[in-house]
Structure formats: C-alpha cells, structure tokens
Amino acid sequence: MKRHHLLMLLLVLLALAMSACTPAASEQPAATEQPAEPEGGEEAGAEDAAFPVTVVDGLGTEVTLDAPPTRIVSMTLGTDELLLDLVGPERIAAITYLASDATTSNIAGRPELEQIGATVEPNPSPEQIIALEPDLVFVASFTDATVIEQLRSAGLTVFAVGSFNSIEAMQENILTIGELVGEPERAAELVAEMDATLAAVEQAVQGAEGEPPSVLYLSTGGWVAGSATTVDDMINRAGGTNIAADLVDWNQISEEALIELNPDVVVLSPYVTDEEFAGNPAFSGMAAVEAGRVFAIHDAYMSATSHYIVRGVEVLAHRLYPDLVPAPDYLDEG
C-alpha cells in the first residue's frame, strides 16, 4: 500500500511539473515571434491604415490583429467557404478536410483549393496547427475549449466563430470577419449578393396562391428544426411555414409525433436513410409522402454557415414552388 501511495505522489508531482512547464515552454516561440510581428505589421500597416483591428468573436472574446493576416488557418467548413471568396487562396495556410468533401462543401470542386498548402484533418492536435505558424486561426464555438486555450497560450490569434440561428446572424459574422482580415468592402459585397438572392426569392414566391405550405425539416434520428433555427428562417424566406415552430431550437421527437405533425412538405437531411423514412411503412400514410412532396436537399446548401446559405433558401423555394422558382444552375441532388 505504501508503495502505491508513493507512486501516486510521484505521478501527481510529475503532472504538476508538466502542467507548470507547458505554458513556459510554449511562450518561448511566442516571445521570439513577437519581434518579427511588428516588422510584418509595419509593412502591411503602410498598405492598410485600418490596422490594428479589434473585433469581438462568437464567444465574446476580443481579437486584435496588428496587420492584415497572410497565413490564415481555418478549422471550420464555414470559414473555409467564406475565406476562399473573401481573401483568396494566397492568404490561406490551411483549410479543413471537409472543404473538398462534395457532400458537405460548396467549394469542393474549386481549382484554387490546390494552391492551399495544408489540410486540417479531423481531431487535429494543437501542435499541428501551431506548426503551420498561422497569423490567424478560425475555430468553431464547439471546438474543444482546451484546444482554443492551448492555441492562444502558444501566442496565436484565434477567432472563434459563433453558432447561428438566422441568416442575418451569419451576415453579421461575415462583416466581422471581413473587418478582421482587412477585406471589409469584399465582405459587404458578399452580403449584398446574399441580399439580392434572398430578395429575388421573396419576390418570386409572392406570386404564390393560397396558404403557404407547412414544412418539416427532418434530420437523422428524428431531429427536427424548431423556431429560432437557421432552417426555420430559411423555410420562412422560401415561402413556407415551419410546422415545428412551436418547438424552440433543434428537437428530437418521436416517430409518432412526426406522424401527428403531418406537414404538407418534408425536407430531409441527406443523412436520413431510406430505412429511416422513405422505406419506413410507419410514414407511408403521411400527406407529404402521398403527395410526393418529400425532398432531400444537399447538406452543403442547408447546413452552410457562410454566404452559401442563400443557396439553401433558393433550392428550398424551388422545391416548394417549382413553377415560380426555377432550378438554380448549381443544383446538385447530393
């Protein structure tokens, strides 16, 4: 028993020693980088009088850059998509592995992706990110808080993208990021393009007759989009009403509750299997199924957190009103 106690004590001491060492060790590269940074800052500062720039990120943290970033690492698909159109591939050091995955990405086939030197793989270790020597890192609000902390204590500038429950919130995020990377005009342009698409959809569906169709967005495992979700916002903008609007946020509901809701239209996430819905005899009597108004919409459109989210609205409107809204040329049944 005594030996066990000693061993435990040793382990605890070792752990303490390591935790005390880590910040000290990681501060060193930061300290050596600091003299380098102002040099770059002066250069860029001459070009861009807007810097230093300070913005507040999605988790409420102030993020300051002294010069426009030129080695950006993006750890979220939403920022992959946004950055490619906002700053171009030259200033991106790494994007996520998801960016080239056609099932979730709106930029999968783009040739510029090949100019980007590195890919952030799933479950990246902070070391790999630090080794890329980025001057700005985008993480998600759901990125492990200890990873964010490690990146920051290694001297990196980290912007955590928030979570969104409306298209407007995404547009604000685009403007914020545009400011941070020194491209406010380009960001405003992207937002204006979004507004134009949304306005065109709104105008097209205004010509519809009768009650707007009730729509249910169903993801795998019985998750449905309630009110205060981006999908709710998209359904409304596409000229439908969200039949699950009584539920707030995303909710997992039972199969029989789905049957009881009985919407006019069911929009499926592509991850819903045939066994789960289309081939399930439990749902064969639903009005939407009998009327043939069940649609799977490409996840890249419905789940985007970038300016590409308007594609989701456009495709959804096309599904609800095929006569009023033509199929967009990018449409992929994904």
Next chain:
Amino acid sequence: MQATRNEGASTFLLASRPINQRVIILGGVLLLLLVVVMIVSAAHGAAQIPYADVARLILRGLGFNVAVDVSTSQATIVNQVRLPRIAVGALAGAALAAAGVTLQGTFRNPLADPSIIGVSVGGSLGAVVAISLGLANSGLWVLPIFAFVGAMGAALLVYVLSLANGKSQPATLLLAGVAVNAFLGALISALLLFTNQFPELQAILSWLIGGLRGLGWAHAGAIAGPVLVTIALLFAFARDLNLMLLGEETAQGLGIDVGRTRFVLLMLAALATGSAVSIAGPIGFVGLVVPHMLRLIVGPDHRLLLPVSALGGAVFLVATDTIARTIIQPAELQVGIITNLLGAPFFLYLLYRNRRLLRSL
C-alpha cells in the same frame, strides 16, 4: 442466491404443486400480464388511443375480422410504430433476462449480468465493427452475427480471466468484467475516432445510445428466431443449471460434464445477449433486476425461474420502454436510461446484501 436457497421451498408461490403445474400457472399469469402491458403500451404516446381499439387493432392484425373505428394515422401509429417496437422490446427483454439467469447460475454469482461482466459491451464492439466496415446495411442478420461473435469473445475472455485455481470466483469475475468493459469500451472509442464518414459515425452513435426507436417488423423478425430458439435451448438445460448450483464437484459427481456444460451455456447466453444488443443497443441490468425479483417469488429452481424470467424480462422492458417513450413527449428517452436508473441502485443493493459472500472470497 445463497440467502434465497436457505429460505426453504415452502415460502415460494404454489410450492406445494408439482413443478410442471407451477410453470404452466405462473407462466400463464405472466403471459396475460405481458398482453395487458402490451395493450397499455400501444395505447399511450403522442396520440392516445382507447385500449379497446388497440385490442381490436391487434386482433385484426392477427387475422380476425374485427371492425375498428380509428383514423388512418392512428392505425399506422399502432401497427407500424408501436407494435413492432413493443415486439422487439419483449424479445430483447426476454433474451437479456434469460441470459442473466443463465450467467448467474453458470458462474454461481448473484451479480452476473450481461452488462456487468462485459458480454453486452462485447456485443456492442461487434456491432460497431460491422457498422464502421460499412457492412451493416448488407442485411438485417449482419449486426446480430457480429454482435454474437463479440459477445461470445467477451464472455470467454471474462470467464478465463476470472478463473482462479480452476474455479470461477465471484469477486474476480466482477473485477474481470470491469477490466473487459474498460478495454472493449476503449476499442469502441478508438473505432469512433477513426470513423470519419458522417453517415457511419451517425449510425454508430445512434446505435450506441441504444433504444428501440425506429424499429419495424423486419427487425422483430430478424431476432425472433435466435431469441426464441436460444431461450428454448436454455430451458432444456434448466436441470443442469440446478445441479451446477450445488457446486462444481457435486455436479461433476452427479454426471454433469461441468466444463462443457458451462461452455454451452455461455455460448447460449452470449447468443441471446448478442441478438438483443444488435437490434436494441446496449440496455443494462435487465438480466439482473428481473431474475432477482422473480427468484424472491418463485425460488431458485431453474425449470421455473428460467421461463418465468424470460416472460418477466419481456414485461419489464416493454413497460420501461413505454415510460421512456412517453415521459418527455414529443421527445423520448432511450430505454437504457430507464433500465440503468432502476438497475444500478438495485445492483448496489445486491452488492450490499452479498457483502459477506464477496468478502469471504
């Protein structure tokens, strides 16, 4: 078990009657209870349907020409959502309870349960391997086979680990179960980490969470065969299980090949567990709670305990799933949450009651 054996046969229900009559009478009572629980379960949920209409719907489903006055959506909810789910729940509950009785008898350990000694997590690993290899969609029988192999492997591993001086020791068995649970759990986590395809990941996660959501008649059909055959075979071994309770030397002396019988029983328990786990996901403690409750009522004779536990397990899982399904509408809980909430305190109670037995080993 030790305690109940000392209480004397006279305190058990209908103890004066021959065992065959007791099986028929008590089995009949539990079967009736199962039918009642099924009807009640099929009546409650998002749409409330009168018991009489549910009974008529079931009769019509069985081929009787009965008029039923319910809406189409209500009929669909009962026939295609609730009843198949209830059937799977009854089969899984029966399998897990029968496996529990068998493991407790084979190991002569009141704390043996598929979820405690690692058999369930072995089945989980088998299923997760099948899903992550993308094989799960090639047929409804794929998952049960993988789950059975995993459950069997885990059962043998725990058994070998728990052997000391050629005998399986109760305390060692539990500790070996802890180790196997942790080890196989780590393999599952590693597989999850290496599975980057979202659909597979989603399938694994929803399977690991468990529960009876989304199960149809096809699933019930897939496990009905293995579960019913296994329970029947276990019933055929009831007398051997009784003799093994007397101790290994005695059983050997009475003409039982202890080693081989134990192996066959372990195989059957693993098959039952694997079938249940492959469809319903890991559901804990059914094999512990149900046999112990019934052992208090009917006594330790496996010729009675085994069939009664199987029926009791069916009643228990259908009832707990009804609670899980209706308690937070329109959402639902996984039935494993309810069985674990009930089962874990019960396990601690058994541990407390058997502390002298465990200390002496």
